[in-house]
Amino acid sequence: MTNNLQKNIILFLLAALFISGCAGAPVRESLPTYSLNGTTYLSLVGLCDSRKIDFEYDTFTRTARLSKAGHRVSVMAGDSLVLVDGNPLHLRNPVDIYQGVLVVPYKFKEQVVDVLFKETALPSRRSIAAPRIRKIVIDAGHGGVDPGAIGKAGLREKNVTLDIAKRLYNLLRSAGYNVVMTRSADVFVPLARRVDMTNDSGADLFISIHANANRVRSLSGFEVYYISGGANDYRRALSAAEKETLNLGRDCISRPSLNLRTILWDMIYSDNRAQSLELAGDICHSIDRNLNIRVIGVKAANFYVLKGASMPSLLVEIGFLSNPSEERMIKNGSYRQQVASAIAEAVEDYAKDNNFTEACN
Numbered sequence: 001m002t003n004n005l006q007k008n009i010i011l012f013l014l015a016a017l018f019i020s021g022c023a024g025a026p027v028r029e030s031l032p033t034y035s036l037n038g039t040t041y042l043s044l045v046g047l048c049d050s051r052k053i054d055f056e057y058d059t060f061t062r063t064a065r066l067s068k069a070g071h072r073v074s075v076m077a078g079d080s081l082v083l084v085d086g087n088p089l090h091l092r093n094p095v096d097i098y099q100g101v102l103v104v105p106y107k108f109k110e111q112v113v114d115v116l117f118k119e120t121a122l123p124s125r126r127s128i129a130a131p132r133i134r135k136i137v138i139d140a141g142h143g144g145v146d147p148g149a150i151g152k153a154g155l156r157e158k159n160v161t162l163d164i165a166k167r168l169y170n171l172l173r174s175a176g177y178n179v180v181m182t183r184s185a186d187v188f189v190p191l192a193r194r195v196d197m198t199n200d201s202g203a204d205l206f207i208s209i210h211a212n213a214n215r216v217r218s219l220s221g222f223e224v225y226y227i228s229g230g231a232n233d234y235r236r237a238l239s240a241a242e243k244e245t246l247n248l249g250r251d252c253i254s255r256p257s258l259n260l261r262t263i264l265w266d267m268i269y270s271d272n273r274a275q276s277l278e279l280a281g282d283i284c285h286s287i288d289r290n291l292n293i294r295v296i297g298v299k300a301a302n303f304y305v306l307k308g309a310s311m312p313s314l315l316v317e318i319g320f321l322s323n324p325s326e327e328r329m330i331k332n333g334s335y336r337q338q339v340a341s342a343i344a345e346a347v348e349d350y351a352k353d354n355n356f357t358e359a360c361n
Contacts, residue, residue: 041103133351139208140165144188149213151327167340195308221294226276228300286346
C-alpha cells in the first residue's frame with residue numbers, strides 16, 4: 001500500500017467526520033417502504049425516480065450505478081459497501097433484493113442521497129487519489145504436489161494456471177508494468193507464503209488465476225471473486241495495525257495510536273474491496289467482449305489469498321475443467337492467450353481510471 005494512499009485516507013477520514021457533522025435534515029418524501037429483518041428499506045429505483053437520478057444496473061456484478069450532477073454512487077446487491085464518488089462507505093445493513101426489487105436501507109437515503117445530492121458532498125476520488133498502478137502480482141494457483149482440479153481428459157489445473165499466468169505476465173510487462181509471479185515453475189508454494197510474497201512486494205494489484213471444477217459436469221462459465229463483505233475487516237485491521245508499519249511521512253501523524261492505525265487499516269481494506277469489485281467488473285466485461293464463453297459474473301468469497309492481501313485482490317476462475325467442452329477449450333493455447341489478453345485489457349482499462357495525478361505529494 002503506497003504512502004500517498006495512507007496519507008490521503010487520513011484526509012478522507014477527517015473530511016468524512018466533518019461532513020457527518022454538517023449534513024442537514026433528511027429530505028422527506030412519499031416512497032413505499034419494506035421491512036426486512038427489522039430494518040426499513042426503500043426501492044432504489046423509486047428513490048432515483050423521485051430525485052431524477054440516472055440509474056443503471058450491471059447484471060455481471062449485480063451493481064447499480066447512480067449518477068447526477070457529476071456525482072456517482074455504486075451499490076451491490078447483498079453487500080453493505082457503497083461507493084460514493086469512488087470512496088468506500090459502509091452501511092449497517094446490506095443492499096438487498098426483495099420480491100425482485102433492488103432495495104436499500106433507509107439509512108442509505110439519509111447518509112448518501114440526502115447528503116450527496118444537496119449542497120454538501122463527499123470529496124471525490126480525485127481529491128483523495130487512489131494509488132497509481134505500477135506493480136502487479138500474478139498468482140498461478142496450485143503447483144508441484146498440488147495439482148488442483150483435474151479434468152476428465154487429464155488436464156491439470158496447476159499447468160493451466162501457470163501457462164495463463166506466464167502469458168499475462170508477458171502482456172503486462174510489455175505494457176510497462178512491474179510484474180511479480182508467486183511461482184514461475186511447477187513448484188508448490190503454500191498459501192501463507194503467497195500472501196507474504198504479495199504483501200512484501202509493495203504491489204498495487206493481486207490477481208490469482210484458477211480453473212473451476214464441480215461434480216455437476218454441465219456447469220460452465222467464467223467468474224471472478226473478490227473478498228467478501230462477511231470477512232471480519234476489523235479483526236484484519238487490528239492484526240495489520242499490530243504487525244504492519246504505516247509509513248505516513250513527516251507531514252502526517254508521526255506516531256498514530258493503535259486505535260487510529262486500526263481505523264486506517266480498516267479504511268484501507270474497505271477501499272481495497274471497492275477497487276477489487278471495480279476491477280472484477282472490468283474483467284468480466286472484457287471476457288464477455290472478447291471470448292465466446294458464458295460469464296457467470298462477480299462473486300464474493302473469503303479465500304485465504306484474498307483475505308490476506310493488503311491491496312486490491314481478485315481470484316479469477318477461467319472455466320470448469322469438470323465440463324468436457326470447457327476442458328477442451330481451456331486445453332487450447334489460443335484460448336489461454338485470449339483469456340490472458342482479456343484480463344490484461346481489463347487491467348489497463350482499470351489502471352487508466354486510477355492512474356491520475358496523486359494528491360498529498
